[in-house]
Amino acid sequence: MATVKLQQIASVIRSKNSGPYELTLDVIFKDKPSFDLACRSGVINKTTIARLYGISEADVIGIVEFPPACAIKATIVRPYPSGALGETDVYGAQQHAPLLELTIETD
Numbered sequence: 001m002a003t004v005k006l007q008q009i010a011s012v013i014r015s016k017n018s019g020p021y022e023l024t025l026d027v028i029f030k031d032k033p034s035f036d037l038a039c040r041s042g043v044i045n046k047t048t049i050a051r052l053y054g055i056s057e058a059d060v061i062g063i064v065e066f067p068p069a070c071a072i073k074a075t076i077v078r079p080y081p082s083g084a085l086g087e088t089d090v091y092g093a094q095q096h097a098p099l100l101e102l103t104i105e106t107d
Helices: 032-041 046-053 097-101
Strands: 003-005 010-017 022-029 060-066 071-077 103-105
Touching (some): 022 032, 032 071, 046 060, 046 071, 046 097
Antiparallel strands (some): 003 103, 010 022, 022 071
16 A cells, blocks of 8 residues: 655644643644545554654643644653753754654555
8 A cells, every 4th residue: 555754745743842741743734635634544643652752652642633724733741841951852842753754554
């Protein structure tokens, strides 16, 4: 079966703080067909996010599909609180990289 990389069908893949103890991962798709493909595939789920980020599924707080924006949002527990000793990305803006190589099976 054919696959496509998430970065090929998304216009934005980003991360950001969702408070000092959480990170939000946003994927905003180029168009509704791309969003629908990602939703149908179910590839953006707690198991996948946990695997990509090396965390337990319990640390994946939630995943929300938001059709009006053709977007999927996942929120995870930060490995270190924002600004804590040992934390390397105070704004959480550089944590989206594991999503870039994620592939989706096409219909």
